[in-house]
Amino acid sequence: MIPFVNAVWAIYRKDLAVWQHNPGILIATIISPLLFFLLLTVEVGAVGLSPVALVTLDTGASGIQMQQIFHQADVFRITDASTEQAQVLLNHLDVAAVITIPADFTARFQAHESSPIVLALNNLNLDFVNDIRRAVPDAITQFYTAQGSASPIKVTMQETDLRHRDVGLLAFMVLPIIVMMLTINGMLTNGTMAASEWETNRIKETLLAPVARSAIIVGKVLAGFTTTFLLGVVVLSFGDLLGWTQPQGIHIVISLLMIALIALFSTGLGVALGAALQRVQPVLIASALLAFGLFMLAGGISVLAFEPAWIQTIAAFSPLTYGVHALEQAVFYSSSDQFVRDVLVMSLSSLVALWLGVLMLQRRIVS
Amino acid sequence: MQKLHYHAQVIWGCMTKEIQTALAERGAAVSQIFRALFFLAIMSYLAIGGGIAPTAVVMNDTGPYARQFYNALANAYSFRLQTASAQEAQNLIEAGKIVAVVTIPADFDTRLQQNQPVQVPVTIDNLNTDFTNDIRRAVPLSITLFYGKAFPQVVTVTPQEHDFYPQDTGYFPYLVVSALVVALMVLGLSTSGESAAREWENGTIKEFLLSPANRFAVVIGKMLGAFLIGLVPLAVLLIVIVAVGVPPLHWGEAIGFSLLTLLIFVAFGNLMGTLLKKRLTTILLAYGAVLPIFAISGPFGPISFQTRITQVIAQLFPPYYAIVLQQHAFHNFTLNTLGLGLNTAILCIYAVGLVVLAALALRRHTAN
Numbered sequence: 001m002i003p004f005v006n007a008v009w010a011i012y013r014k015d016l017a018v019w020q021h022n023p024g025i026l027i028a029t030i031i032s033p034l035l036f037f038l039l040l041t042v043e044v045g046a047v048g049l050s051p052v053a054l055v056t057l058d059t060g061a062s063g064i065q066m067q068q069i070f071h072q073a074d075v076f077r078i079t080d081a082s083t084e085q086a087q088v089l090l091n092h093l094d095v096a097a098v099i100t101i102p103a104d105f106t107a108r109f110q111a112h113e114s115s116p117i118v119l120a121l122n123n124l125n126l127d128f129v130n131d132i133r134r135a136v137p138d139a140i141t142q143f144y145t146a147q148g149s150a151s152p153i154k155v156t157m158q159e160t161d162l163r164h165r166d167v168g169l170l171a172f173m174v175l176p177i178i179v180m181m182l183t184i185n186g187m188l189t190n191g192t193m194a195a196s197e198w199e200t201n202r203i204k205e206t207l208l209a210p211v212a213r214s215a216i217i218v219g220k221v222l223a224g225f226t227t228t229f230l231l232g233v234v235v236l237s238f239g240d241l242l243g244w245t246q247p248q249g250i251h252i253v254i255s256l257l258m259i260a261l262i263a264l265f266s267t268g269l270g271v272a273l274g275a276a277l278q279r280v281q282p283v284l285i286a287s288a289l290l291a292f293g294l295f296m297l298a299g300g301i302s303v304l305a306f307e308p309a310w311i312q313t314i315a316a317f318s319p320l321t322y323g324v325h326a327l328e329q330a331v332f333y334s335s336s337d338q339f340v341r342d343v344l345v346m347s348l349s350s351l352v353a354l355w356l357g358v359l360m361l362q363r364r365i366v367s
Numbered sequence: 368m369q370k371l372h373y374h375a376q377v378i379w380g381c382m383t384k385e386i387q388t389a390l391a392e393r394g395a396a397v398s399q400i401f402r403a404l405f406f407l408a409i410m411s412y413l414a415i416g417g418g419i420a421p422t423a424v425v426m427n428d429t430g431p432y433a434r435q436f437y438n439a440l441a442n443a444y445s446f447r448l449q450t451a452s453a454q455e456a457q458n459l460i461e462a463g464k465i466v467a468v469v470t471i472p473a474d475f476d477t478r479l480q481q482n483q484p485v486q487v488p489v490t491i492d493n494l495n496t497d498f499t500n501d502i503r504r505a506v507p508l509s510i511t512l513f514y515g516k517a518f519p520q521v522v523t524v525t526p527q528e529h530d531f532y533p534q535d536t537g538y539f540p541y542l543v544v545s546a547l548v549v550a551l552m553v554l555g556l557s558t559s560g561e562s563a564a565r566e567w568e569n570g571t572i573k574e575f576l577l578s579p580a581n582r583f584a585v586v587i588g589k590m591l592g593a594f595l596i597g598l599v600p601l602a603v604l605l606i607v608i609v610a611v612g613v614p615p616l617h618w619g620e621a622i623g624f625s626l627l628t629l630l631i632f633v634a635f636g637n638l639m640g641t642l643l644k645k646r647l648t649t650i651l652l653a654y655g656a657v658l659p660i661f662a663i664s665g666p667f668g669p670i671s672f673q674t675r676i677t678q679v680i681a682q683l684f685p686p687y688y689a690i691v692l693q694q695h696a697f698h699n700f701t702l703n704t705l706g707l708g709l710n711t712a713i714l715c716i717y718a719v720g721l722v723v724l725a726a727l728a729l730r731r732h733t734a735n
Contacts (some may be wrong), residue, residue, distance in 0.1 A: 024643065029655065042680065059714075114525070126536070127668065129535065143520070144524070154482065306420070
């Protein structure tokens with residue numbers, strides 16, 4: 001046992017020293033999440049709010065009320081404009097749509113005649129176009145609701161939310177970004193560093209030493225895990241400072257545990273890949289494809305339920321699906337929903353990755 | 368004349384050496400194609416769900432008004448509907464298979480016939496506010512659509528829509544064109560960046576630096592080699608995009624802008640590889656920067672719809688102009704007011720500038 005631990009410790013220290021002499025790798029790894037955070041900070045004012053021009057031609061009570069509802073609805077970034085100004089804004093792509101309250105809106109509404117709200121729409125793609133198509137009837141419904149008991153609309157929505165709080169889209173994206181960084185660093189970086197030892201024949205000394213091959217793999221994985229895990233903690237802390245990822249109480253420990261398991265899994269897989277392919281070039285490509293593939297199959301930066309059934313089925317076999325789920329529950333909802341399942345899957349996956357690494361480690365030199 | 372001939376020889380020699388080195392790696396050509404296709408796929412993956420919320424409808428009432436309400440939900444641009452019992456719906460939402468349950472109450476038709484208020488319970492798995500707010504707005508839209516069909520004389524305020532383009536473009540056909548740009552980014556950066564960094568890692572850069580060859584000729588030769596290697600994956604990308612049902616309206620533009628984009632990122636990759644001198648760091652930086660830069664470059668719609676600071680930042684990067692040009696090539700969309708000529712000119716300036724920078728970065732010293 002002691003020789004095994006000594007061997008692991010020696011290899012761990014050696015690989016950590018390699019990391020220390022390559023600070024550029026750590027910097028390159030952390031740049032992506034930092035750029036994303038910067039991006040999220042910049043975009044915070046615009047997500048989900050389409051820019052529209054509002055032309056109010058009606059000075060009657062209903063027209064003014066409709067105008068106020070559009071302003072209060074918080075679904076648009078509104079610019080009040082004349083008809084001509086609005087057309088210019090639309091042509092110059094400064095607004096996605098022009099909403100016009102016609103001059104006879106109040107008169108027609110009071111006469112129970114058809115009272116259309118005119119929507120001129122730049123229908124480039126369905127994503128933001130449907131946002132606008134939903135938002136205008138929503139404002140109309142609010143207009144009717146404001147009529148009180150006189151409103152002809154008797155059907156109303158009674159909403160029940162499953163989660164005790166809403167999470168903004170940008171904050172929601174932080175955790176997948178952290179997971180992506182852990183996965184890429186774990187697989188790509190550690191896989192390449194492992195492969196480079198074969199490529200440069202530095203592995204000779206390690207393989208010829210009288211140490212168990214499992215000790216070699218464990219030492220390498222632990223070194224990679226240390227740096228990957230610390231990167232994850234740094235980025236999670238950064239998210240905490242920005243107010244996006246703030247787990248509470250015991251869920252801080254759970255969050256760190258899941259980051260550790262994801263780091264262990266991805267590092268183990270990366271080292272196994274490096275040991276299997278033994279050349280940097282193919283590892284660079286294979287580990288990137290595997291890392292991004294596993295990440296996207298876990299839902300990526302979107303919600304898995306929106307994906308087709310066949311993707312959801314495949315995602316059930318991606319360990320990262322469970323890692324992301326546990327992290328989201330802990331960080332956003334202070335919940336341990338299916339925690340045991342998630343930890344079991346991640347732990348077993350990490351062990352399998354370690355076992356694969358040992359399996360791939362052959363006591364021969366690459367020619 | 369003799370000097371020009373010499374430079375041409377240097378360019379030719381570096382180009383052929385670049386191609387031979389790349390092809391000497393087993394499976395290199397296939398892996399480049401694979402890598403480009405993969406990034407095209409994962410970027411397009413964002414659009415597969417289409418932003419349509421998977422929703423279960425519990426039809427406790429199957430009367431004519433209830434069925435009309437179901438149809439209104441289906442036409443609200445927002446839901447992927449399935450009917451289910453209350454228990455099934457509960458199981459589905461707890462399993463994360465759906466994000467909303469709409470329950471049409473048993474007395475829906477009766478209460479409407481009697482002009483009485485009726486509440487429709489909607490349970491939402493409010494994971495994030497983006498799709499949650501879409502659902503919150505889609506239900507009132509459905510109510511308005513329902514009244515428009517069931518009680519047209521009652522609800523007189525309705526939207527009257529006039530569209531800029533004759534038909535809507537789905538999210539996937541739009542995004543796959545933007546995804547083409549990111550695939551070209553990855554292709555150019557990785558092909559050229561890895562090659563440049565490998566020269567430094569292996570020490571073979573010494574021969575270049577000690578030779579009397581002009582550094583511009585060396586860099587242009589290497590870039591040409593990387594560019595030619597990238598042509599096959601580029602062709603495959605275009606074929607795949609056409610195969611998934613998104614052919615360009617202007618083929619010449621699509622091919623021309625793709626070549627220009629590839630050239631820019633080949634130059635950028637060469638610059639990165641020369642400056643960083645390590646393949647792993649180059650690739651990590653390339654992959655790490657690609658996604659944020661792509662996200663801020665207006666892949667989902669005109670950048671002018673974003674905040675002012677986002678617009679300023681986006682216009683600093685070539686992908687923004689590349690996306691504008693490709694959306695015109697494929698869909699005839701106009702995404703900014705600069706015009707095709709100016710957008711193309713800006714990309715050309717980037718290309719020339721990056722080539723010059725890459726050549727300047729190649730200094731006459733050896734790596735440690």
